[in-house]
Amino acid sequence: xxxxxxxxxxxxxxxxxxxxxxxxxxxxxxxxxxxxxxxxxxxxxxxxxxxxxxxxxxxxxxxxxxxxxxxxxxxxxxxxxxxxxxxxxxxxxxxxxxxxxxxxxxxxxxxxxxx
Amino acid sequence: xxxxxxxxxxxxxxxxxxxxxxxxxxxxxxxxxxxxxxxxxxxxxxxxxxxxxxxxxxxxxxxxxxxxxxxxxxxxxxxxxxxxxxxxxxxxxxxxxxxxxxxxxxxxxxxxxxxxxxxxxxxxxxxxxxxxxxxxxxxxxxxxxxxxxxxxxxxxxxxxxxxxxxxx
Numbered sequence: 078x079x080x081x082x083x084x085x086x087x088x089x090x091x092x093x094x095x096x097x098x099x100x101x102x103x104x105x106x107x108x109x110x111x112x113x114x115x116x117x118x119x120x121x122x123x124x125x126x127x128x129x130x131x132x133x134x135x136x137x138x139x140x141x142x143x144x145x146x147x148x149x150x151x152x153x154x155x156x157x158x159x160x161x162x163x164x165x166x167x168x169x170x171x172x173x174x175x176x177x178x179x180x181x182x183x184x185x186x187x188x189x190x191x192x
Numbered sequence: 193x194x195x196x197x198x199x200x201x202x203x204x205x206x207x208x209x210x211x212x213x214x215x216x217x218x219x220x221x222x223x224x225x226x227x228x229x230x231x232x233x234x235x236x237x238x239x240x241x242x243x244x245x246x247x248x249x250x251x252x253x254x255x256x257x258x259x260x261x262x263x264x265x266x267x268x269x270x271x272x273x274x275x276x277x278x279x280x281x282x283x284x285x286x287x288x289x290x291x292x293x294x295x296x297x298x299x300x301x302x303x304x305x306x307x308x309x310x311x312x313x314x315x316x317x318x319x320x321x322x323x324x325x326x327x328x329x330x331x332x333x334x335x336x337x338x339x340x341x342x343x344x345x346x347x348x349x350x351x352x353x354x355x356x357x358x359x360x
Contacts, residue, residue: 078207078209079205079206079207079345080206080269081205081206082203082204083202084202084203084204085202112210114210115265118208118267119208119267121267121271121274122204122208122267122268122269122271122274123204124204124270
């Protein structure tokens with residue numbers, strides 16, 4: 078599993094970590110039932126506090142992406158939210174943006190302004 | 193708990209992977225069953241403490257090994273490369289970026305697989321299967337070989353972190 082976070086970004090670190098997991102689930106890099114790294118270990122690798130990782134994991138559990146089991150850590154939940162509609166909408170957004178000559182950064186800027 | 197200092201411009205691209213040492217798990221289970229068979233065939237009675245105590249020890253040993261060997265975790269990124277063996281994360285080996293001279297993906301033939309965690313004066317080997325494997329050469333000359341699910345991604349994370357460090 079690949080993780081990329083930006084300490085200089087204004088987006089909260091826990092949201093960025095949660096975003097990595099969501100992305101991993103959406104692309105299939107994380108399979109259902111796969112165990113995520115323990116919070117302390119991921120935190121050390123990303124140079125963030127363990128509690129930040131735990132906050133991200135908890136946020137994902139509340140959204141039904143992960144499930145916690147005692148002694149077995151955080152796992153990717155089965156039957157999590159279906160993101161295929163979002164992916165499909167994003168594809169059409171990108172296609173429309175390309176038609177109007179907008180690049181990747183412009184699309185991201187528009188999304189950032191709207192959210 | 194303090195976080196290590198930031199590397200580069202603040203972006204952290206990290207790879208994490210988990211593998212299971214099925215050979216260790218299987219070998220322990222087989223050895224455990226054999227020991228139980230030997231203990232019972234020596235004419236002991238189940239109520240006998242002499243039989244029950246070793247059985248208990250064997251059961252604990254098998255359980256401990258299944259717990260530990262079923263999770264071998266590796267992380268690669270700006271804070272270097274770390275291997276943690278088992279759910280408790282021990283033994284653990286950590287190599288900061290400035291100690292890693294070279295990182296590459298090698299194709300490990302099955303007869304060179306260590307089937308576990310080995311530490312010798314020149315090599316550290318933590319391989320549980322053949323095929324593409326991460327090979328680190330440290331500045332001290334030590335050779336580290338580790339099984340991760342996606343060796344190319346792990347090596348790419350180390351190279352990216354190393355490049356960001358040189359730019360900074």
